[in-house]
Amino acid sequence: MSQRITDEPAFLLHSRVYGETSEIGEFFTRNHGKLPVMMRARRGSKKNPRLLQGRLYRISLVGSGDILQLTACEMQDSSQVDASGGKLLSILYVCELLHALLQRGDTAEALFDAFARWQMQLQSDQHALHLRHFEWQVLDSLGYGLDVSADMYGESIEPDLRYWVNPNRGFFRCTSATQPGIYGRALNALAGSAQLDTEAATEHQLRQLTRFLLEFRLAGKVIRSWQLAASLAALKSQLSAAQS
Secondary structure (H helix, E strand, C coil), X not given: CCEEEEEEEEEEEEEEEECCCEEEEEEEECCCEEEEEEECCCCCCCCCCCCCCCCEEEEEEEECCCCEEEEEEEECHHHCCCCCCHXXXXXXXXXXXXXXXXXXXXXXXXXXXXXXXXXXXXXXXXXXXXXXXHHHHHHHHCCCCCCCCECCCCCECCCCCEEEEECCCEEEECCCXXXXXXXXXXXXXXXXXXXXXXXXXXXXXXXXXXXHHHHHHHCCCCCHHHHHHHHHHHHHHHHHHHHC
16 A cells, blocks of 8 residues: 655654665654655765755655655755764764664654754753753653652652662662662752753763663664764873873
8 A cells, every 4th residue: 555655854863875876764753753765866966965864854755665765855944953073973873872772663753852852952061961861761752761750669869869770660779888879869850850960970870871771772782873982082082191
């Protein structure tokens, strides 16, 4: 049965080469979830330039098989985010993450809208902390979210106490001073009951928490952006040491 989708908001998450001039793209659409799309004559064409990952488009599709055909595409002005350097890497990372976690056809309108809002937050000087918050929204939207307002025994999360996490059950208070954990104030920020803290220690703890939970849900899938970020950090450290 032929399917037709018209003027659909969509982010390009990933693309791969197909033939000499075409590509197959994975789009995150607002109303139809993640869809594979054939993009003919998009490589080396001035008339139909290649589409960019993380940009918001309005696309029209047609087809009757598993892969639909792109018939029209227009970039939206709202996607003209001033992103470079680390901010651009963050966009590419989120595209890779969504591509790995989203299942084809699963609708996630709230997550789509959150992705658009997060890109606008890249202009903030707290963009790293906003990324942690968005990672948490990804987990929550896909059904992997945890209650950050209370621990597993129903006790409120206290800002000055430390907690460890079980990905399937939730948060438990640390009972030992040497037990690794995350401070409640960081969880309060994720719950919306406190402002996102710019303190480096809080940001580091949130990054460790979301990384741990995402790796658990990825079930062995590799996120190359993490490897790239680690390599860039190591290079930066080496250059700094050489200059000192």
